[in-house]
Amino acid sequence: MINPESKKRIAEEVRQSLTLIIQILPLILCGILMSAAISSLLPPETVMKFIGNEAGKKSIFIGGAAGALAPGEPFFGLPIAEGLAKAGAGYGAMVAFIASWALFSVTLYPTEIALLGWRFTLLRSLVNLFIPILSGIIAYIMV
Amino acid sequence: MHNEKDRANAGNNSNNNRLMLVYLVMAIPTIVLMGVAYVLAPEKIALEINKSAFTLMEALPAVAISILVTAVITALIAPQLITKWAGNNSGITGVLIAAGAGALIPCDPALGLPMIWGIARSGAGIGFIVALLTSSKLFSFMRIPDYFTFLNLELATFFLCSNIIMPFLSGLLANFLAGYFPSIKGKNLIQGHS
Numbered sequence: 001m002i003n004p005e006s007k008k009r010i011a012e013e014v015r016q017s018l019t020l021i022i023q024i025l026p027l028i029l030c031g032i033l034m035s036a037a038i039s040s041l042l043p044p045e046t047v048m049k050f051i052g053n054e055a056g057k058k059s060i061f062i063g064g065a066a067g068a069l070a071p072g073e074p075f076f077g078l079p080i081a082e083g084l085a086k087a088g089a090g091y092g093a094m095v096a097f098i099a100s101w102a103l104f105s106v107t108l109y110p111t112e113i114a115l116l117g118w119r120f121t122l123l124r125s126l127v128n129l130f131i132p133i134l135s136g137i138i139a140y141i142m143v
Numbered sequence: 144m145h146n147e148k149d150r151a152n153a154g155n156n157s158n159n160n161r162l163m164l165v166y167l168v169m170a171i172p173t174i175v176l177m178g179v180a181y182v183l184a185p186e187k188i189a190l191e192i193n194k195s196a197f198t199l200m201e202a203l204p205a206v207a208i209s210i211l212v213t214a215v216i217t218a219l220i221a222p223q224l225i226t227k228w229a230g231n232n233s234g235i236t237g238v239l240i241a242a243g244a245g246a247l248i249p250c251d252p253a254l255g256l257p258m259i260w261g262i263a264r265s266g267a268g269i270g271f272i273v274a275l276l277t278s279s280k281l282f283s284f285m286r287i288p289d290y291f292t293f294l295n296l297e298l299a300t301f302f303l304c305s306n307i308i309m310p311f312l313s314g315l316l317a318n319f320l321a322g323y324f325p326s327i328k329g330k331n332l333i334q335g336h337s
Contacts (some may be wrong), residue, residue: 013214020260021207023162028206028253030169034160034196036191037176040184078293085298095302098294099309102250102280103169108173111252115260116276120167124273127316129310131289135305 024114031110060140062095064099064132067100070109092140100132212221233268238314241271244312245278250286255279269321274314281306 063084070077081098085091104125112121180188233240236257259279263272280286282303290299 006270009304010215017210017214017270021210024206027169028203029199030173032195033192034173034176035174036195037180040179040180040187041176053296061160078289082294082298085295091298091301094298095305098290098302099281099306104285108252110211112254113165113169115252115256118168120263120272123269123317123320124276124313127273127313127320128277131281131306131309131313135302135309138305141300142305 026061027110027114031107034107059090059093060096060136063097065102066095068104070101072105092136095139096132096136099135103128103131200335206253209254237268237271238274238311240280241274241314242310245275246282246284248279248283249282250279270314270318273311273317277313278310
């Protein structure tokens with residue numbers, strides 16, 4: 001059986017959660033609309049132009065930066081990465097692109113800020129900054 | 144008594160102001176992007192908004208249920224248990240556990256972030272939360288099949304191998320920073336935002 005102390009804690013948690021649900025609704029809407037706008041404005045072919053083979057080693061950095069601009073849905077970010085790989089982009093750039101897309105996709109930020117707060121989100125982003133570049137370099141060396 | 148009420152009201156006002164700022168910061172790029180998309184690709188944006196309506200309908204119940212379930216679960220778990228295995232003093236072991244456990248958290252922010260929010264509020268340390276979130280974003284059980292579905296086998300394998308240690312390193316880095324800046328302890332950092 002649940003003791004009265006736990007019941008009180010559950011009631012308090014549920015009350016706070018309901019407030020949170022109401023607070024984050026506008027932010028979820030923003031995220032979904034931003035994703036829609038970026039999907040319309042950023043066709044995969046345009047992205048390919050910037051991280052093609054001709055970019056060389058710089059492509060790891062360009063891939064890392066471009067990944068953050070791709071909408072967070074797997075059906076958008078990952079097909080771009082595969083398309084780029086097929087078009088001749090290096091695996092270093094692609095690994096940086098995918099890591100950056102998974103960690104920094106702009107469309108995933110509204111929910112993270114809403115739930116975990118902008119201070120935590122900023123800290124998490126800062127300590128994750130090295131990941132796309134380091135993993136891109138590791139992949140570049142491994143190939 | 145009166146002073147306590149005043150303090151509570153001041154705290155609520157400050158939280159409301161912060162929330163309004165977050166709304167504003169998110170609303171401005173959304174409106175700008177929607178405006179640019181409407182001018183440059185009016186047909187495409189109409190199609191995307193149509194798709195977004197479905198996404199919204201799918202996401203809202205999932206967010207609400209996930210937040211409520213997590214709240215109840217975390218209320219039932221003894222805080223001492225979380226403090227021991229995930230708290231600021233759990234050190235490298237805590238970060239290592241989080242780096243592995245993140246794979247069990249859904250990468251969909253609507254489902255996974257409420258869980259992480261609940262764990263953070265229960266007293267998990269900053270290194271633990273950062274490693275958990277980083278791991279869920281890179282290696283969530285929901286994401287691994289996507290890698291192998293959308294990418295070729297070689298690229299997916301390269302990606303997973305190159306990133307395997309990253310959640311652990313991020314967690315350690317966050318713990319290291321928390322050592323220098325005590326104000327960035329997990330629970331306070333996250334609870335203080337709204």
